[in-house]
Amino acid sequence: MEKIDIPKRTVYRLSLYQRCLQRLKEQGVETVSSEDLAGAAGVKPTQLRKDLGHVGQFGTRGLGYSVTTLSEAISGVMGLSMLQPVVLIGVGNLGSALLRYSGFRKEGFEIIAAFDAEPGCVKSTTEQMGVPVYHSDELETYVREYGVRMAIIAVPEASGQPVADTLVEAGVKAILNFSPALLNVPEEVVVNHVDLAAELGSLSFFVS
Numbered sequence: 001m002e003k004i005d006i007p008k009r010t011v012y013r014l015s016l017y018q019r020c021l022q023r024l025k026e027q028g029v030e031t032v033s034s035e036d037l038a039g040a041a042g043v044k045p046t047q048l049r050k051d052l053g054h055v056g057q058f059g060t061r062g063l064g065y066s067v068t069t070l071s072e073a074i075s076g077v078m079g080l081s082m083l084q085p086v087v088l089i090g091v092g093n094l095g096s097a098l099l100r101y102s103g104f105r106k107e108g109f110e111i112i113a114a115f116d117a118e119p120g121c122v123k124s125t126t127e128q129m130g131v132p133v134y135h136s137d138e139l140e141t142y143v144r145e146y147g148v149r150m151a152i153i154a155v156p157e158a159s160g161q162p163v164a165d166t167l168v169e170a171g172v173k174a175i176l177n178f179s180p181a182l183l184n185v186p187e188e189v190v191v192n193h194v195d196l197a198a199e200l201g202s203l204s205f206f207v208s
Helices: 008-026 034-041 045-052 067-078 093-100 119-128 136-146 157-170 196-204
Strands: 084-089 109-116 133-135 150-153 174-177 190-193
Touching: 008 034, 008 045, 008 067, 034 045, 084 093, 084 136, 093 109, 109 136, 119 133, 133 136, 136 157, 150 157, 157 174
Parallel strands: 084 109, 084 150, 109 133, 150 174, 174 190
Antiparallel strands: none
């Protein structure tokens, strides 16, 4: 199926709606109004309806959206109908915490392998989590063999760009970057940068 051209900000909001819908499903909720779903996602109802226009025509006046139907539609557009395989590079404190996070599968992602420059130091930890850990030298071969297209980088700043280069060369198209490094990648590769220190710095403005 041809991928729909959707603005990046809309894609991000769709992922928020999907998370809210998953929670509603877990609570046994069958329908939700645009106002309630928008409120849960932190957007205006008009923005939500505009965003959902990229997915299809949903909702019944007076009844709202079917939680299951809308969730399945968003999953299809976002490519989440099946678990997306992801590799993690860097199994330090942050990487280990990401491996322990159980919410990825609920959102449609599965970390299938981890890579580290010193795998022997972290192997027992990752084995307890059910995720195999390999030496970083095996990264490119593994990504090519399993057709992985998404990766999480959680390495020191100096290693960030070399790891990104390896991933791009192997065919990865999307990177979630927890490294302090500002990555230089081809235009067709999407990078979401998560700078925890910068986020805390911005929050300090509101408490000073």
